Amino acid sequence: MDFSAVGAAAAEALTLASFIGIGGGVLLGYVVGVIPGLSRSVAISIAIPMTFYMSPYIAISFLIGLSKGTAAGSAVSAILLNAPGEASSAATALDGYPMAKQGKPKTALQIGLIASVMGDILATIILIFVAIPFARVALLFGPYEMAAILAFALVFIAGLSGGNIFKGLAAGGLGIFLGTVGLDNQTGLPRLTFGYTELMDGMPLIAVAIGTLALSEMFVQSEKLRYERADMAVQMKHDPNDRITWPIFRRILPTILRGTGVGTFVGALPGLGPSVGSFMSYGMAQKAAAEPEKFGKGEPKGIAASESADNAVIPAALIPLFGLGIPGNVSAALLIGAFAIHGITVGPLLLRDNPELLYSIFAGMILASIIMLVLGWYGLMVFAQITRVPPHVVIPIVIFFCLAGMMLQGYGTFGLVILMAFAALGYLMKKYDYSFVTFLVAFIITPMLELNLRQSIILSRGNWEILLNRPIALVFIVCTLLALVALILRTIKTGKPVAGAPAD
Amino acid sequence: MKRRHLIAATAALAAGLVAAPVAMADDWPTRPLTMVIGFAPGGSTDIQGRVLANVMEEYLGQPVNVVNQPGGGSAVAFTRLANTAADGYTFLFGGTTALTFTPIITEVEYEIDNFEYLAAVAVGQNAIVTSAEQPFQTFDEIIEHGRENPMTYAQQTALDEAIIRAIAAEEGLDLAIVPTGGGGGMAPLVLGREVDFAYSGGTHAQYTPTGEMVVAAFMSAERSPFYEDVPTLIELGYNYSIEDYRTIIVPQGVPDNVRERLIGAAEHASQAQAFIDITEGNTFFPVVFIGQEEMEENVRRIRAATEEVMAD
Numbered sequence: 001m002d003f004s005a006v007g008a009a010a011a012e013a014l015t016l017a018s019f020i021g022i023g024g025g026v027l028l029g030y031v032v033g034v035i036p037g038l039s040r041s042v043a044i045s046i047a048i049p050m051t052f053y054m055s056p057y058i059a060i061s062f063l064i065g066l067s068k069g070t071a072a073g074s075a076v077s078a079i080l081l082n083a084p085g086e087a088s089s090a091a092t093a094l095d096g097y098p099m100a101k102q103g104k105p106k107t108a109l110q111i112g113l114i115a116s117v118m119g120d121i122l123a124t125i126i127l128i129f130v131a132i133p134f135a136r137v138a139l140l141f142g143p144y145e146m147a148a149i150l151a152f153a154l155v156f157i158a159g160l161s162g163g164n165i166f167k168g169l170a171a172g173g174l175g176i177f178l179g180t181v182g183l184d185n186q187t188g189l190p191r192l193t194f195g196y197t198e199l200m201d202g203m204p205l206i207a208v209a210i211g212t213l214a215l216s217e218m219f220v221q222s223e224k225l226r227y228e229r230a231d232m233a234v235q236m237k238h239d240p241n242d243r244i245t246w247p248i249f250r251r252i253l254p255t256i257l258r259g260t261g262v263g264t265f266v267g268a269l270p271g272l273g274p275s276v277g278s279f280m281s282y283g284m285a286q287k288a289a290a291e292p293e294k295f296g297k298g299e300p301k302g303i304a305a306s307e308s309a310d311n312a313v314i315p316a317a318l319i320p321l322f323g324l325g326i327p328g329n330v331s332a333a334l335l336i337g338a339f340a341i342h343g344i345t346v347g348p349l350l351l352r353d354n355p356e357l358l359y360s361i362f363a364g365m366i367l368a369s370i371i372m373l374v375l376g377w378y379g380l381m382v383f384a385q386i387t388r389v390p391p392h393v394v395i396p397i398v399i400f401f402c403l404a405g406m407m408l409q410g411y412g413t414f415g416l417v418i419l420m421a422f423a424a425l426g427y428l429m430k431k432y433d434y435s436f437v438t439f440l441v442a443f444i445i446t447p448m449l450e451l452n453l454r455q456s457i458i459l460s461r462g463n464w465e466i467l468l469n470r471p472i473a474l475v476f477i478v479c480t481l482l483a484l485v486a487l488i489l490r491t492i493k494t495g496k497p498v499a500g501a502p503a504d
Numbered sequence: 505m506k507r508r509h510l511i512a513a514t515a516a517l518a519a520g521l522v523a524a525p526v527a528m529a530d531d532w533p534t535r536p537l538t539m540v541i542g543f544a545p546g547g548s549t550d551i552q553g554r555v556l557a558n559v560m561e562e563y564l565g566q567p568v569n570v571v572n573q574p575g576g577g578s579a580v581a582f583t584r585l586a587n588t589a590a591d592g593y594t595f596l597f598g599g600t601t602a603l604t605f606t607p608i609i610t611e612v613e614y615e616i617d618n619f620e621y622l623a624a625v626a627v628g629q630n631a632i633v634t635s636a637e638q639p640f641q642t643f644d645e646i647i648e649h650g651r652e653n654p655m656t657y658a659q660q661t662a663l664d665e666a667i668i669r670a671i672a673a674e675e676g677l678d679l680a681i682v683p684t685g686g687g688g689g690m691a692p693l694v695l696g697r698e699v700d701f702a703y704s705g706g707t708h709a710q711y712t713p714t715g716e717m718v719v720a721a722f723m724s725a726e727r728s729p730f731y732e733d734v735p736t737l738i739e740l741g742y743n744y745s746i747e748d749y750r751t752i753i754v755p756q757g758v759p760d761n762v763r764e765r766l767i768g769a770a771e772h773a774s775q776a777q778a779f780i781d782i783t784e785g786n787t788f789f790p791v792v793f794i795g796q797e798e799m800e801e802n803v804r805r806i807r808a809a810t811e812e813v814m815a816d
Contacts, residue, residue, distance in 0.1 A: 138692070139692060139695055139696035140696070142692075142693070142696050142698040143682075143693070143698060183576060183577075183610070185683040185684075185685045186659065186662070186665070186681075186682075186683035187609070187662055188577075188606070188609050188610065188661060188662040189609060189610060190610050190611075195611065197575065197576060197579055197580045197583040197612065197613065198575065198580060200575050200576030200579055200580060201574065201575040201576060201580075270688075270692060271689075324691075324692070324695065325691070325710050325711060325714075326688065326691050326692055326695075327688055333544070333547075333688065336710075337547070337550055337551050337554075340551045340782065340786045340787070341551055341554060341555065341782065343781065343782060343785065343786060344786075345709075345710055345713065345786060346710070347710055347711070347714060348714055348716075349713060349714050410571065410572070410573055447685075451683060451684075451685050451689070454682065454683060455682040455683070455684075455693070455698075458656075458680050458681070458682045459656055459680060459682055459698060459699070461654070461680055
């Protein structure tokens with residue numbers, strides 16, 4: 001490593017302009033992340049025009065800070081309102097919201113923040129020192145491996161929903177079905193679009209995510225408020241015990257480290273994305289726990305697992321970007337554009353031609369994490385005040401933001417109709433205990449799974465034996481089958497199989 | 505290259521001729537404009553469009569806001585544009601395949617005649633690429649290798665697939681064709697040598713400078729000035745090409761003064777250093793200026809030629 005370049009990089013990272021740029025990015029991202037219905041894509045579309053007036057280093061650090069901020073911020077609405085701003089924070093709500101209702105909202109928020117920041121910093125360090133030279137490893141994961149991993153993720157996440165495997169399969173099946181809407185990616189012919197141009201690229205993900213996650217939750221809460229008069233709002237008491245303590249931190253530390261590992265692995269493979277990362281991490285934490293039955297009822301490890309992985313994915317997605325020039329996710333693809341507008345081509349050549357810039361960006365990323373910690377720590381005191389607002393005020397405001405967030409995506413009235421349809425679907429699924437998480441993850445994964453499966457089948461020319469030369473794919477296929485068998489056994493053992501359901 | 509000089513010369517001449525009426529139409533625009541991009545942020549159209557918007561802003565004296573309306577390879581954006589008031593305040597920047605190709609394979613709610621093609625400022629780059637680590641580097645070597653071995657190809661559109669299928673049939677190749685879902689999905693398949701060769705609509709600009717990817721042939725009608733040694737399919741004796749122009753498009757029937765102002769802005773952009781630097785230096789698209797008359801003709805000619813290829 002060239003130390004004069006590193007020194008110069010650190011110097012640039014510590015100028016006032018960069019503090020303002022990065023801090024502004026983190027703050028904007030955090031605020032947008034906190035508001036249910038507004039997500040990372042909204043934050044980025046607001047931010048892109050701003051980056052024209054910044055130096056390349058500040059522009060890029062600003063965008064990275066923004067991504068980090070949304071990932072950390074979306075945990076707040078997940079914990080306090082059970083209305084995650086992003087699909088990737090849905091796993092956080094599983095334990096965060098129960099914990100907040102048990103009178104520990106601040107502890108939950110602090111666990112989320114610390115897990116986010118640690119996942120973030122550790123993954124950034126892995127990115128800097130370890131991963132870029134090994135970025136080519138990602139090329140070992142071809143279509144066969146990706147298809148196998150995605151199938152595994154699908155079954156594994158379906159298992160998290162607990163309850164009845166058959167209901168889980170129904171929810172997952174519906175997600176897969178709706179995930180196939182749109183133009184066929186080989187022939188270009190429309191599938192199930194019913195003549196709507198808006199559906200050519202599939203059901204808009206934002207509408208599906210906001211509808212099933214945030215908007216439907218507002219319906220559920222309105223109903224509770226009306227019929228049960230249930231005091232479902234989280235109460236913030238001035239409880240001196242409501243804070244993260246050293247024993248809690250020690251207890252969740254291994255989970256954070258595992259979550260970071262999972263998040264980094266998922267992020268380094270182009271296309272998997274943060275929701276797969278956070279749910280995989282959550283599931284692994286549950287499997288590894290001594291008392292897995294506590295998950296879903298306010299287990300601190302659940303929050304830590306989800307948030308650390310969610311945030312680790314963001315720096316890790318830059319591994320294939322800087323190492324190979326391949327964007328790992330949408331935010332990374334946007335960075336290519338941000339670089340290009342400033343006349344820089346992202347990829348392996350960046351390290352050779354512009355090392356100062358690359359080191360400055362790394363320094364900026366670490367700075368962004370630190371700013372996020374400070375901002376989040378004091379910010380959560382402010383955001384926690386949300387809990388003082390009565391639910392009959394909060395609910396309409398959240399509904400407004402959900403609708404506004406959808407309008408910002410540029411789908412017009414059509415988008416609102418789709419959003420409402422998915423909110424209704426999410427409401428029914430919650431009411432009749434079908435896992436909306438399984439549904440959503442299946443929906444998100446399907447296009448990738450379909451593409452990779454199709455590539456595998458065509459490239460192998462239908463010959464199964466090719467898998468014998470792909471050990472990684474083989475391992476994941478075996479794991480998928482084992483997980484499926486285990487899930488079916490669990491449903492049978494817990495004793496309430498659907499009457500008359502066929503054994504297969 | 506010769507053609508570019510010629511175009512530049514004509515452009516300069518045209519600039520002189522239109523200078524007078526422009527002064528009279530100077531009151532337009534009186535409010536900010538919207539540039540619609542039919543793709544997500546970050547792609548080559550988006551990058552070029554954003555720089556173009558900045559440069560057009562200088563000329564028009566009003567802000568030009570960029571709005572991304574991705575979906576169906578710009579089909580969504582064109583559908584919206586067809587239903588927009590023809591006042592010139594909303595225009596689209598992008599390639600023309602959603603007009604010359606998409607309507608052939610799927611039903612859309614717009615037609616070529618719904619729009620006016622004011623000016624093209626960059627020429628689309630369609631290439632056939634392979635990994636530098638493959639035993640074959642040129643298109644002829646690919647064909648030769650394919651006569652002995654089964655081969656794989658990664659497509660991105662039904663059009664490039666149709667062309668490669670036709671060539672494979674002519675040459676007697678045993679070819680399996682996989683979908684990729686775009687340039688971002690193509691790169692790992694080629695670099696990881698999961699496929700032997702692939703279509704690239706411009707993504708190769710990111711990988712050829714490192715020497716990881718090589719361009720075997722161009723599907724465009726002409727050679728690229730950035731890869732002067734790489735022949736086109738037509739030069740290699742296959743009578744197929746995919747032509748595409750990055751064009752400024754408005755709904756049919758904009759007022760004459762508006763048309764002139766927008767064409768003037770496009771011409772100004774085609775000579776602006778900022779636009780040339782990014783478009784040629786970063787995305788490897790040659791900058792040109794092709795006026796409305798020629799573009800109207802081009803779009804219709806390409807559509808007819810594409811219909812012929814797809815009919816097979």
